[in-house]
Each structure stands twice: as structure tokens, then as C-alpha cells.
Amino acid sequence: MTTALLARLAALSASLDGPDAPAAAPEVLADRPDGTVVRSGPTVAKAHAPDADPEALAARLRIAAHPLLRGILLPPLPVTAPDGLLALADDGRALTRWPYGGPVPPDDPDAVPWEDAARLLSRLHAVDPRQLPGPVPPMRGPAKAARALARLRAALAPAGGPPSAPRPGTGPLPAAAAAVERAWALLPLWARDAAPPPHTATLCHGDLHLGQLVRHPAAGGPWLLIDIDDLGTGCAAWDLARPAAWFATGLLAPDLWTRFLAAYRAAGGPAVRPSGDPWPELEVPARALTVQTAALAVAKAATAGRPLDEVEEAVVGACARMTSLPDQLAPARPDVG
Secondary structure: OOHHHHHHHHHHHOOOOOOOOOOOOOEEEEEEOOEEEEEEOOEEEEEEOOOOOHHHHHHHHHHHOOHHHOOOEOOOEOOOOOOOOOEEOOOOOEEEEEEOOEEOOOOOHHHOOHHHHHHHHHHHHHOOHHHOOOOOOEOOHHHHHHHHHHHHHHHHOOOOOOOOOOOOOOOHHHHHHHHHHHHHHHOOHHHHOOOOOOOOOEEEOOOOOHHHEEEOOOOOOOEEEOOOOOOEEEOOOHHHHHHHHHHHOOOOOHHHHHHHHHHHHHOOOOOOOOOOOOHHHHHHHHHHHHHHHHHHHHHHHHHHOOOOOHHHHHHHHHHHHHHHOOOOOOOOOOOOO
């Protein structure tokens, strides 16, 4: 992040409580290639990814501000005028402004709001996209998975070679990358962002994980979904796929998965059948999210020059099992009836 961008975000996130209100020192909450977030007191400002489409992002912001999404998505704050929800930095990056929300405590597993997350997804999936300001863009989940594979290829490409070229030689990381590539090749085209998805009538978040949940107001307010960069119409099961993949690979305890799935079903969520085995709907998205996670893990390890950690090895191992027996990601345990 450049000094100029930090200054712009700090100014954008500055509280508008009045000229006599004490100014809060800016705090960088996140600084990644896909987004930088700066907080000043009760407000945060975000610089979106450099390649973000401003028109699609503006459409997503209008959706997040729509009354039908009240109590589901954290609404944006104006940045330029009463109805201006997006500004552009000098380098063309899109900038937005939001209320600060309290995140999920990272060191308290018992505080993770699994049921709240499930109910929020169910409510989101029930919103009729035809009643929203359009055009509603497509959900970007498969596109993010494809970008993860591109990042993997770039990280392991020979110096000076094309990103698609594998790094010569053997070793744990090239072998892991090969397992990820084989699992990727088994996915249907739509899950690889190479064809239209089979279902496009549902409003989806597109990138659900625990970092996308905040309380607002921060002190004891209700849980809301944040980060609308991937919001759009698509396959609702994609929003359940990350916890499903965590469960199937042994990274999420069965009782937590059961709580999440039961709460989603009890709220009338349409992504899976109301009872019985949910895996027919979840299998492809869960495989895709597993491959995406593994691709990013191997890419990060290669860039840092380190071996895979235990969790990263688990998701790569899941990719390897997918290619040896195609149904190996499906859980053997009974699901919620």
C-alpha cells in the first residue's frame, strides 16, 4: 500500500461526527493484493482489487444498500454524495466506505456464529434478484477459483517461463501442485469458470468464510454479512461449499457442520434438499473450494519458500483423494435428516 493510498483511505474513513469530534487514528485492518481496509473509529474505507470492475462493483453496492438486504448485508456508506457509494483513487482503484463491524473472535471457537451465518445465507438466497436494482452481476465464486489456479501456476512456473508451465524437477510442492491440477481438471466447466453455471436465479454471496461476518453495531449488534465483491446470481450451494469442504476434509468438527446445515435447512434455505443427504448439491462446489484452497496454499508456500503446514497438507491430500476415487470428498458420516 502506498502512502498516498493510506492517506486517501484514512481521510475517507474519518468520522463525520462533526468538526469538534476527536479524530481517531487510522488503523490498517487488512492490506492484501485483493483489497486494503483502513479503520478510523466507527468507519472503515476499502480500496478494492486493482482489477475490480467499477460498474459491477457499483451494482453490487446498490444491492447491498437496498431495503431487501437490510439485516442481511452490512450497508455501505456514501463516499461522495448522499447516494454516491463509490469513488476512484488516482490510480483508478475503486474506494468504498462502510460502518465498522465487530469481527468473529479469532481465538474463541465457541463464539463462531454458525447458526447465524446459516440463517443469513438462507435469507440472502431467498431475495428475488428481479426486485433488485440491475443488472445484477453474476456471482464470482468460480472466477475466484480459476484465479487461484492461475496464481498457483505463476508461483511454480520456471523463471522467465509462461505461468502455465510446470516447474521442472520433483519435490513436495511440485507434487502437491500436480495433485491440485488433476483435481481441477475433474471439475465441470462451470465450476472452473469456463462455462455458464447451471443455476443462475439465486442471489449468492460468493465467498463465504468466517471473516465475512461482523456484528453491527460492533458491541453486541446482530451478525451481518460483509464483502460484496463476489455478490451476484449463481449457484446457491457455492455459499455452503467452504464449510462443507472443511467438514469433508476433517477441518470442521461434525457437530459444527451439523449445526450449520440444520440451521440453514430450518430457515428454508434452497441450496440443498430439505432433508436427507445434501451432498448431491454440495459435491461440485465443495470440490471446487477445496481445489481453490489447496491452490492458494501451494502458491503461498512456493512464494515464501517454505513447506506446507498441516492444514495445507490436508486440503492438498483431499485433492489427491479426489483423483484416485472421484467420490472421496463426500463424507462417510450420516448427515442431518
